[in-house]
Amino acid sequence: MTDNKNTKNASSIWGGRFDGGVSSVMERINASIDFDRELYRQDIAGSKAHAAMLVKTGIISQDDGDAIAQGLDQIADEISQGQFEFSAALEDIHMNIETRLAELTGDAAKRLHTARSRNDQVATDLRLWVRDAIDQIDADIKALQASLVDQAETHAATVMPGYTHLQTAQPVTVGHHLLAYVEMLGRDRSRFADARTRLNESPLGAAALAGTSFPIDRDMTAKTLGFSHAMRNSMDAVSDRDFAVEFLFNASLTAIHLSRLAEELVLWSSDRFGFITLSDEFSTGSSIMPQKRNPDAAELVRAKPGRITGSLIALMTILKGLPMTYGKDLQEDKEPVFDAAEHVMIALAATTGMMRDLTFQPDAMREALMHGFATATDLADWMVRVLNLPFRQAHHATGAIVALAEKKSCRLDELTLADMQSVLPEITNDVFDVLTVDHSVASRTSLGGTAPQLVEKAVKAARKQFDL
Numbered sequence: 001m002t003d004n005k006n007t008k009n010a011s012s013i014w015g016g017r018f019d020g021g022v023s024s025v026m027e028r029i030n031a032s033i034d035f036d037r038e039l040y041r042q043d044i045a046g047s048k049a050h051a052a053m054l055v056k057t058g059i060i061s062q063d064d065g066d067a068i069a070q071g072l073d074q075i076a077d078e079i080s081q082g083q084f085e086f087s088a089a090l091e092d093i094h095m096n097i098e099t100r101l102a103e104l105t106g107d108a109a110k111r112l113h114t115a116r117s118r119n120d121q122v123a124t125d126l127r128l129w130v131r132d133a134i135d136q137i138d139a140d141i142k143a144l145q146a147s148l149v150d151q152a153e154t155h156a157a158t159v160m161p162g163y164t165h166l167q168t169a170q171p172v173t174v175g176h177h178l179l180a181y182v183e184m185l186g187r188d189r190s191r192f193a194d195a196r197t198r199l200n201e202s203p204l205g206a207a208a209l210a211g212t213s214f215p216i217d218r219d220m221t222a223k224t225l226g227f228s229h230a231m232r233n234s235m236d237a238v239s240d241r242d243f244a245v246e247f248l249f250n251a252s253l254t255a256i257h258l259s260r261l262a263e264e265l266v267l268w269s270s271d272r273f274g275f276i277t278l279s280d281e282f283s284t285g286s287s288i289m290p291q292k293r294n295p296d297a298a299e300l301v302r303a304k305p306g307r308i309t310g311s312l313i314a315l316m317t318i319l320k321g322l323p324m325t326y327g328k329d330l331q332e333d334k335e336p337v338f339d340a341a342e343h344v345m346i347a348l349a350a351t352t353g354m355m356r357d358l359t360f361q362p363d364a365m366r367e368a369l370m371h372g373f374a375t376a377t378d379l380a381d382w383m384v385r386v387l388n389l390p391f392r393q394a395h396h397a398t399g400a401i402v403a404l405a406e407k408k409s410c411r412l413d414e415l416t417l418a419d420m421q422s423v424l425p426e427i428t429n430d431v432f433d434v435l436t437v438d439h440s441v442a443s444r445t446s447l448g449g450t451a452p453q454l455v456e457k458a459v460k461a462a463r464k465q466f467d468l
């Protein structure tokens with residue numbers, strides 16, 4: 001066998017049985033280094049853990065283990081300082097690092113791959129990467145929750161129209177509206193936390209697929225890398241990407257939640273609503289229309305589920321019908337995961353920024369409540385409570401009063417008592433007490449309701465529950 005340690009291409013690592021080099025098209029379709037370099041930290045951590053275990057179990061010498069660890073540290077520095085020369089001919093991050101390690105440490109490097117395969121190596125790297133991404137995303141979601149809770153506290157008693165079907169439904173408080181998102185985001189965090197628990201087991205030592213004949217200690221590497229245990233089945237260990245799918249689903253649902261909030265910011269900042277003013281930092285101007293203040297960041301957040309759910313579908317499609325165990329198909333798992341993580345993080349950061357900086361316009365929101373008969377339900381409830389009418393009958397009578405107000409182009413509280421009595425003679429003057437917006441929100445004190453006093457409590461409870 002020729003010693004081809006100086007020819008820097010992947011076949012110097014796996015090419016013992018090959019005569020010729022690979023075609024340039026083969027190199028292009030096969031190489032993943034342009035994106036999987038993203039895994040370098042995890043790859044180096046995994047290799048260090050593996051090498052330490054090989055030493056501990058007597059599979060390699062202490063000297064080789066030390067040389068490997070030092071070499072890997074140096075490579076980590078080279079990569080983080082942008083001094084590492086990545087090579088597509090070396091296919092992927094694993095072989096780029098291993099080849100460089102051989103330059104630095106010679107034969108020690110060549111022992112590192114004992115009892116390991118790139119199959120368990122890459123599965124380990126990706127789990128570690130996704131775990132780190134989850135921790136970052138959790139912190140990012142938490143920051144958004146904190147910004148929402150702060151605004152909710154400021155606007156616990158600020159009224160705005162609550163909508164169903166985007167039609168004025170009932171008055172609500174801004175704080176209550178914002179806390180709805182805090183709940184959504186809380187569920188997102190708990191889904192990521194669940195996924196983290198499930199993914200946190202170690203594939204390392206599964207080797208290619210069947211395990212190894214060397215006396216390795218998988219519990220040791222699992223522990224070193226912060227996994228809760230070693231995966232039980234070596235075939236499952238190298239072929240499973242469920243954790244990546246779960247991550248992508250969670251990222252998708254978070255992005256979908258963000259897009260709902262973003263759409264509200266777009267609506268609220270439009271001049272038809274005028275409920276908020278976005279800060280200059282999160283608005284852009286138009287190159288032709290000098291008056292414009294565009295909510296570009298919110299629109300981009302609104303669009304993010306396009307690519308993020310696209311990534312979810314991509315990975316599910318890659319996995320569908322894949323026979324056990326590893327197939328190179330699985331190399332295509334990384335870009336969707338990296339892309340989704342990057343974009344959900346930027347969407348979270350932008351949403352947090354917008355939310356912190358925006359100004360609510362209480363007058364505009366109160367004005368909006370002057371249209372759409374937002375307190376019609378309060379009128380019907382009054383008839384039930386005071387006149388003991390069955391709700392359906394009260395609903396009907398209120399409908400007739402709304403129609404009357406519509407005909408007279410006035411609000412419910414602008415009708416005269418005589419107008420009201422023309423529909424329902426039993427109505428008395430104190431009905432007018434319940435027709436104000438502030439009375440309406442203050443009265444909604446049932447558990448989970450919009451009353452300002454409940455919002456104040458909910459703000460405190462959210463801070464406690466979500467550790468904000």
Ligand code: ARG
Nearest residue numbers: 032036092118119122330331
């Ligand atoms: N670059 C590969 C991937 O991302 C690494 C694993 C390659 N394994 C193999 N047997 N060719 O999946």
